[in-house]
Amino acid sequence: MSMVTEQFLRRAARIPHHGLGLSVDVYQPDLFDLAGELDRHGLAYGYLEIFKAVPAALESVRRRLANTLLSYHAEGLWVTQPNPERLSPFHAELDETAEQLKILGSHWLNHECAAKQMAGYAFGTYLPALFTAASAEVTAENIAKAQQRLDQGFAVRDRRAGLDDDGIAPLFLLETPPLTYVGFGDLNMAEFFRLVTDLTPCGVVLDIGHLWTVYRYTGEWRRRPLTAFLAEFLDAFPLERVVEIHMAGLAPHPSVPSHTQAADELPLWPPFWIDAHGAPIPDVLSDMLAQVLEHKGLTNLKGVALEVDTKPIPIIVEEFSRARERFGIQCSRFEVRSLKGEIQRRTSNVELRTSEMPRTPNLELAGQYNRYAQIVTGRAATGLPVLGQDASALPLYSEHYLPHEILEWGSAVREMFPETCRDLDRAGIALEGFVRFWFREPRDTDQAYDFFLLKIARFVEFIREVLPDSLVTAEQAAQALREGYQAACEQVGREPLTVKRGRNVSCESRITDNE
Numbered sequence: 346m347s348m349v350t351e352q353f354l355r356r357a358a359r360i361p362h363h364g365l366g367l368s369v370d371v372y373q374p375d376l377f378d379l380a381g382e383l384d385r386h387g388l389a390y391g392y393l394e395i396f397k398a399v400p401a402a403l404e405s406v407r408r409r410l411a412n413t414l415l416s417y418h419a420e421g422l423w424v425t426q427p428n429p430e431r432l433s434p435f436h437a438e439l440d441e442t443a444e445q446l447k448i449l450g451s452h453w454l455n456h457e458c459a460a461k462q463m464a465g466y467a468f469g470t471y472l473p474a475l476f477t478a479a480s481a482e483v484t485a486e487n488i489a490k491a492q493q494r495l496d497q498g499f500a501v502r503d504r505r506a507g508l509d510d511d512g513i514a515p516l517f518l519l520e521t522p523p524l525t526y527v528g529f530g531d532l533n534m535a536e537f538f539r540l541v542t543d544l545t546p547c548g549v550v551l552d553i554g555h556l557w558t559v560y561r562y563t564g565e566w567r568r569r570p571l572t573a574f575l576a577e578f579l580d581a582f583p584l585e586r587v588v589e590i591h592m593a594g595l596a597p598h599p600s601v602p603s604h605t606q607a608a609d610e611l612p613l614w615p616p617f618w619i620d621a622h623g624a625p626i627p628d629v630l631s632d633m634l635a636q637v638l639e640h641k642g643l644t645n646l647k648g649v650a651l652e653v654d655t656k657p658i659p660i661i662v663e664e665f666s667r668a669r670e671r672f673g674i675q676c677s678r679f680e681v682r683s684l685k686g687e688i689q690r691r692t693s694n695v696e697l698r699t700s701e702m703p704r705t706p707n708l709e710l711a712g713q714y715n716r717y718a719q720i721v722t723g724r725a726a727t728g729l730p731v732l733g734q735d736a737s738a739l740p741l742y743s744e745h746y747l748p749h750e751i752l753e754w755g756s757a758v759r760e761m762f763p764e765t766c767r768d769l770d771r772a773g774i775a776l777e778g779f780v781r782f783w784f785r786e787p788r789d790t791d792q793a794y795d796f797f798l799l800k801i802a803r804f805v806e807f808i809r810e811v812l813p814d815s816l817v818t819a820e821q822a823a824q825a826l827r828e829g830y831q832a833a834c835e836q837v838g839r840e841p842l843t844v845k846r847g848r849n850v851s852c853e854s855r856i857t858d859n860e
């Protein structure tokens with residue numbers, strides 16, 4: 346057994362069985378309302394996984410749900426990127442993560458194998474890692490650094506508290522990311538995760554809906570049935586590292602015109618669904634989960650969570666009730682399996698390919714991420730291998746999803762800057778130019794990622810360039826937005842409903858300016 350495997354098993358053995366639970370946001374829907382409704386329906390849950398929030402909010406959750414096992418969904422750690430400390434204050438983010446883990450008493454933190462910033466470009470939602478060997482090496486190295494930093498933070502705490510504990514922090518779990526219409530690299534997701542886990546003792550979160558998007562957007566659906574794809578995927582994937590499973594909804598994105606479907610080869614199936622936590626869980630995902638849970642390789646699974654942030658409470662109650670009926674027994678079986686000590690490393694019967702992309706130093710990988718950003722923003726056509734050689738849905742991202750992200754998502758620019766936008770209309774300047782401006786060139790930043798604040802700053806820069814006469818108006822509006830946002834964020838521990846929070850934005854605000 347390799348040292349990496351041993352280290353993983355040592356850490357995994359400390360994690361208790363979590364069972365069937367829910368991955369939630371503190372505010373959307375209101376967590377205490379949700380917990381109350383689940384109690385009212387007699388629906389016991391094994392744990393709640395809480396998305397990153399302000400410490401006061403997490404403390405209130407810890408206090409009010411004193412007997413509930415809580416785990417932590419992290420955000421803002423760009424471990425897939427070369428030199429993540431050049432994209433955001435990586436170490437400060439990790440120290441903040443350690444504090445949040447301590448508040449909740451979580452046994453793990455999970456983070457998407459994806460980033461919202463790459464090569465100096467900022468996006469509103471996650472873009473998956475480049476699936477190459479060099480990228481896997483960088484990702485593994487960054488996770489190792491992150492785990493080390495967290496361990497140091499916990500060791501200091503344990504020493505201060507006079508605890509005998511050995512200062513081992515919660516385990517870093519890397520989550521399989523969704524494809525939003527396309528992915529890049531010359532390895533498939535299973536091969537990529539196998540490489541990462543061979544190099545570092547992290548755990549893994551297997552997200553069932555994300556896996557469906559891989560089947561959909563790598564063209565696998567044209568080649569074989571979903572069950573055959575899934576069976577082969579599970580044989581190649583490092584299943585023995587899977588500590589948690591997620592399942593959420595899928596839905597078409599509102600920015601994508603519905604007639605697009607008719608242009609596809611098989612007009613009615615499969616749909617152009619993407620990951621959507623607020624949408625109902627389609628039956629196809631429950632069937633996939635059933636197939637996954639049957640697999641013997643799943644030897645270290647600790648929890649299965651329905652991801653339900655942004656979903657209406659009555660639907661959550663109904664779906665969780667159904668999940669308990671269908672998967673409750675299987676979820677208790679994996680506890681027995683790990684108690685029996687079936688934790689040996691499973692030997693895969695699938696021969697792994699190696700990446701043909703050159704094993705590059707960080708610098709070259711940074712160049713590839715630069716190309717990645719150019720392709721998805723429509724400024725370059727080629728230059729990277731495409732997963733499954735299928736880029737047929739890429740225009741849905743660059744022509745619909747991305748402009749929506751910049752102009753509408755989080756907060757609509759027209760609502761944030763109504764008077765300035767009216768000035769633009771009067772001057773005959775299309776707001777769509779803001780999207781091109783945003784991605785025109787890479788920019789360095791040492792700021793923690795915050796899409797809302799970034800939107801404000803970039804829009805003022807845009808106005809300075811295209812309509813300087815309206816700069817004062819835009820700056821005044823920007824100042825009001827920042828102040829309102831700051832106040833709302835400070836208030837949030839006491840009055841959570843004043844600010845909407847979501848998985849994809851750090852503090853989405855309903856504040857609009859008073860131009």
Ligand SMILES: [Fe+2]
Nearest residue numbers: 520552591652
């Ligand atoms: Fe997930």
